Amino acid sequence: MLKRRIVGVLVVKGGIVVQSIGFSRYLPVGVPEIAVEYLNRWGIDEIVILDIDATPRKAAPALDVLKRCSALSLAPMTYGGGIASLHAIESVIQAGFEKVAVNTALVDHPEVITEGARSFGCQSIVASIDAKKTEAGYEAFVACGKRATGQAPEALAKHAQDLGAGEILLTSIDRNGSKLGYDAELISRVRAAVTIPVIVCGGVDHPRHFREAIDLGVSAVAAGNFFHYTEHSVIVAKRHLVSGQAPVRLDTYTTYEGFAHGARGRATKRDDDYLEALRFMYVPEEVI
Amino acid sequence: MSAKKIAIVNYGMGNVDSVGNALAHLGGEYFVTNEPKRLDDAHAIVLPGVGAFGAAMDNLRRMELVPALERQVKDKGKPYLGICLGMQLLAKDSVEQGFFEGLGWLDAHVLELPPGPDVRLPHVGWNTATVKRPSPILERVTEDSHFFFDHSYHLACDESVVTSTCTYGATFVSSVQKDNVLAVQFHPEKSQRNGLKMLRAFLNFVASH
Numbered sequence: 001m002l003k004r005r006i007v008g009v010l011v012v013k014g015g016i017v018v019q020s021i022g023f024s025r026y027l028p029v030g031v032p033e034i035a036v037e038y039l040n041r042w043g044i045d046e047i048v049i050l051d052i053d054a055t056p057r058k059a060a061p062a063l064d065v066l067k068r069c070s071a072l073s074l075a076p077m078t079y080g081g082g083i084a085s086l087h088a089i090e091s092v093i094q095a096g097f098e099k100v101a102v103n104t105a106l107v108d109h110p111e112v113i114t115e116g117a118r119s120f121g122c123q124s125i126v127a128s129i130d131a132k133k134t135e136a137g138y139e140a141f142v143a144c145g146k147r148a149t150g151q152a153p154e155a156l157a158k159h160a161q162d163l164g165a166g167e168i169l170l171t172s173i174d175r176n177g178s179k180l181g182y183d184a185e186l187i188s189r190v191r192a193a194v195t196i197p198v199i200v201c202g203g204v205d206h207p208r209h210f211r212e213a214i215d216l217g218v219s220a221v222a223a224g225n226f227f228h229y230t231e232h233s234v235i236v237a238k239r240h241l242v243s244g245q246a247p248v249r250l251d252t253y254t255t256y257e258g259f260a261h262g263a264r265g266r267a268t269k270r271d272d273d274y275l276e277a278l279r280f281m282y283v284p285e286e287v288i
Numbered sequence: 289m290s291a292k293k294i295a296i297v298n299y300g301m302g303n304v305d306s307v308g309n310a311l312a313h314l315g316g317e318y319f320v321t322n323e324p325k326r327l328d329d330a331h332a333i334v335l336p337g338v339g340a341f342g343a344a345m346d347n348l349r350r351m352e353l354v355p356a357l358e359r360q361v362k363d364k365g366k367p368y369l370g371i372c373l374g375m376q377l378l379a380k381d382s383v384e385q386g387f388f389e390g391l392g393w394l395d396a397h398v399l400e401l402p403p404g405p406d407v408r409l410p411h412v413g414w415n416t417a418t419v420k421r422p423s424p425i426l427e428r429v430t431e432d433s434h435f436f437f438d439h440s441y442h443l444a445c446d447e448s449v450v451t452s453t454c455t456y457g458a459t460f461v462s463s464v465q466k467d468n469v470l471a472v473q474f475h476p477e478k479s480q481r482n483g484l485k486m487l488r489a490f491l492n493f494v495a496s497h
Contacts, residue, residue, distance in 0.1 A: 002415045074480045096305045120339045123410040123438045197408045249414045249434045288484045
């Protein structure tokens with residue numbers, strides 16, 4: 001059975017991974033390579049790197065960093081940021097990425113999406129749509145949330161699908177960094193408008209938020225900040241989901257089986273008897 | 289035992305480094321090439337690939353790799369591992385964006401995955417493969433082994449070469465084997481530990497071949 005993906009999003013600004021809050025405040029986290037290495041080791045299903053400096057500076061993708069990142073990941077990789085030509089798509093794929101995400105190009109260079117899908121297959125092109133709730137309803141934004149498109153997110157998503165995009169990455173600007181969970185209404189609108197898979201992002205603070213979006217029928221659930229500050233965050237979140245019978249892949253060597261989750265969704269401390277027994281337990285290293 | 293060398297064919301379709309990275313993880317010896325002559329130096333050949341079928345065949349023909357691959361794999365019997373597009377190219381033809389002839393090593397055709405009510409295409413994500421017939425590279429695959437799939441087309445072929453299937457709406461072929469020709473629809477190089485285990489099995493198959 002096809003599992004719902006748990007996706008780690010790394011927002012990169014000034015060459016480092018940042019925590020993003022409402023697309024306006026940024027806190028430093030660390031270098032991309034280390035974030036990629038850990039997410040991969042913790043069994044993430046996919047990694048999305050978004051360089052939010054690239055479009056404003058009209059810079060080409062930082063291919064040297066991307067190559068180092070892809071070499072550290074045995075999970076699929078997506079890159080977004082400054083993709084404005086077929087050549088940029090090709091260079092990112094050659095750097096070891098499976099997919100390329102486009103946002104500003106949806107409005108400024110729509111032909112790039114069609115050409116990219118024709119050359120590399122639609123499964124290589126992800127349309128990244130950032131949406132905000134305004135008085136007139138939801139509106140899609142480009143250029144890192146700076147430029148309004150005048151279009152409803154579901155209309156832009158449908159347009160992206162018609163252009164040849166193979167997936168939608170839908171981010172709620174309002175929920176980004178808010179810890180309030182996903183925007184269910186936004187998700188339902190966009191999901192109903194397209195027949196390609198939808199990845200949702202923005203607002204996760206607890207594994208149950210992933211579950212809520214999975215129950216809305218999305219193909220993949222993404223988070224950025226949520227994964228950064230806790231050891232084994234991916235495995236612990238997946239354990240929570242799998243324990244609740246959610247269709248999620250948990251096949252890392254360590255699975256946190258038998259662990260309970262506390263109020264914040266983190267693994268709680270095991271009882272003293274277990275920890276005592278653990279001292280004499282032999283856990284062999286996995287041989288691949 | 290001297291390590292056997294694997295040639296990863298770089299024919300301009302998608303990235304070849306991912307496969308190299310995964311083989312390097314396992315201590316496998318490999319080189320990346322697009323020169324037909326260099327395939328002579330290899331003990332086995334891996335054909336990765338992401339992208340459109342027609343463009344892939346054009347590139348293989350332009351680089352004069354089609355006769356070279358046939359000599360190495362069909363005549364000399366070197367182990368071959370096709371990944372994703374590298375599996376689909378084994379077919380006689382494909383209907384992806386038109387109608388294109390393939391390598392034709394298998395009596396097979398590449399068709400679009402059938403859409404369904406709960407089937408969003410492309411088929412992208414982690415899915416399990418059900419083993420239908422023993423094959424060296426499937427030795428350690430269990431019902432809980434997940435692999436990363438990313439495709440809209442599938443290989444329709446004779447049951448006799450099918451080694452595993454996958455289900456997404458309909459059931460389709462996830463791996464095939466015909467003698468020394470092995471191929472998978474998913475991406476073992478991007479499937480974390482289960483992918484590494486499969487590539488380890490392929491290296492063992494090459495070593496014992």
